[in-house]
Amino acid sequence: MPEGSYPPDWPDISRRIRERAGGQCECTGQCALHRGQRCQERDRKPARFASGQVVLTVAHLNHCKSDCRDENLLAMCNTCHLRYDHVLHLRNAAATRADYATADLFQEDPKLHPGRRDDA
Ligand SMILES: [Zn+2]
Ligand SMILES: [Zn+2]
Numbered sequence: 001m002p003e004g005s006y007p008p009d010w011p012d013i014s015r016r017i018r019e020r021a022g023g024q025c026e027c028t029g030q031c032a033l034h035r036g037q038r039c040q041e042r043d044r045k046p047a048r049f050a051s052g053q054v055v056l057t058v059a060h061l062n063h064c065k066s067d068c069r070d071e072n073l074l075a076m077c078n079t080c081h082l083r084y085d086h087v088l089h090l091r092n093a094a095a096t097r098a099d100y101a102t103a104d105l106f107q108e109d110p111k112l113h114p115g116r117r118d119d120a
């Protein structure tokens with residue numbers, strides 16, 4: 001199994017990483033957003049770039065759930081985590097399916113950047 005499984009002390013690990021993050025998403029573009037800036041979303045605050053409330057989660061950067069080294073873990077808001085998984089999923093899919101239409105899926109959602117208009 002490439003993904004492995006969560007270690008028994010995962011709840012402690014997860015809490016430690018979210019404490020390291022200071023309650024703020026640690027994503028700095030891994031989800032393909034933010035342009036190199038750190039994500040502004042904070043745990044249990046109303047989401048800025050999505051609807052609802054932010055839930056800070058902990059992502060495995062290499063997607064191996066048994067690999068819980070600090071450098072493999074990143075506190076991510078639910079939006080970033082979902083996008084990050086999605087981007088990785090697309091990369092894997094694209095690697096195995098040459099005809100996979102990824103181009104439009106990689107484009108940023110304009111709803112996430114209401115201040116920017118490219119169609120002016
Ligand atoms: Zn985020
Ligand atoms: Zn992000």
